[in-house]
């Protein structure tokens with residue numbers, strides 16, 4: 001599968017349909033209610049695909065009575081930017097011998113990948129259009145270029161072309177900071193940059209848009225990309241976040257995988273590590289939260305090591321800012337020589353408007369419980385530089401009337417509290433008085449609404 005050929009991803013459970021010889025002749029997918037008929041427009045045009053009750057998508061490519069084989073891994077669905085299902089990827093345990101069971105599927109296949117030591121992955125395309133076919137001769141049994149282990153190919157991807165006379169010994173490059181939600185990525189970024197750039201909260205998934213934090217020293221410039229955690233997608237916004245995290249890794253000069261050393265690796269750590277292992281760049285395992293008591297630390301450390309191989313390990317406390325200097329040094333020695341890509345005084349590529357919207361969202365997350373956080377988006381709608389203060393009008397979008405009620409609170413108290421905390425942060429950031437005018441509006445299901453996502457600035461291509 002070509003990287004970038006699809007823009008959104010989802011996951012669902014699936015069953016392989018096999019003929020009497022064990023050859024795959026179809027697939028049954030359990031879609032959830034977030035997938036609509038419009039999303040299935042390509043699939044439903046296909047004569048061999050039916051869409052049955054209970055959101056079951058049945059792909060029977062041959063008219064035969066099949067045997068069934070449940071899949072242990074979820075099927076990954078690929079959608080285009082308009083949210084239309086374009087194809088899917090299935091993984092199976094190595095012992096299943098996926099490669100040998102694909103003969104009858106060859107006309108529908110895009111690629112067979114050898115993803116990890118554990119499983120084979122097949123990408124198939126359901127849609128007629130747009131086609132990205134490959135020669136059928138190339139289909140089963142060949143690895144795709146996207147995961148090639150070819151070091152020569154790596155040279156084409158990393159490091160901007162070396163500029164001959166630019167500040168000879170400066171090292172510069174991109175560092176992907178990956179890890180499941182809540183391990184401390186944003187805290188680490190803020191600790192390294194010494195200023196509040198990324199928002200932090202005890203609730204997972206507070207960072208939505210990948211954020212570049214820029215560390216400039218006379219000898220180096222490090223551009224950190226704080227990716228949203230890879231997590232089990234539920235809605236389109238979830239899909240977007242998974243996609244972004246996947247994208248950050250191949251572009252990085254160094255990949256730092258952050259883990260919480262006070263807990264054993266979870267399924268998400270394993271999934272992220274599998275993506276990290278594919279990176280050509282040096283991989284650093286960052287063990288965070290060493291300030292906390294951790295009687296089983298040695299056991300957890302051994303388990304995280306198993307997710308490697310790692311080029312380096314660094315243990316630190318992002319919160320207490322212990323060990324962060326060492327990490328920076330280890331990163332810098334692994335960066336290529338190259339020009340400074342941003343002015344030395346620039347800390348982030350986030351605009352003031354985006355940053356203020358994030359500050360408001362942070363206060364909403366802090367002030368509210370459960371139901372509200374995941375369904376909040378904030379948009380700065382008006383910005384006026386006035387003599388006494390900056391006038392900023394921002395709207396907090398929620399999905400339900402009940403959430404709007406919670407956010408406003410009795411007598412408007414909740415909204416006032418959110419507003420004054422966000423205003424203080426905004427004043428610190430801008431260095432001048434701010435008049436913050438906050439509104440709450442209901443926009444139902446914005447998380448699943450592709451046009452709303454686009455409109456709120458969640459662009460799959462990261463632009």
Ligand code: GDP
Pocket residue numbers: 179180181182183184185186187188199200201202204205206207229288289290291292316317318319320
């Ligand atoms: P992210 O989702 O990976 O970006 O995680 P955050 O940076 O938002 O942090 C999640 C939570 O973990 C917050 O409550 C942080 O204060 C806390 N945290 C982060 N780093 C550390 C650390 O080194 N020690 C301790 N004790 N807590 C931390």
Ligand code: MG
Pocket residue numbers: 185186187198199200206207
């Ligand atoms: Mg974060």
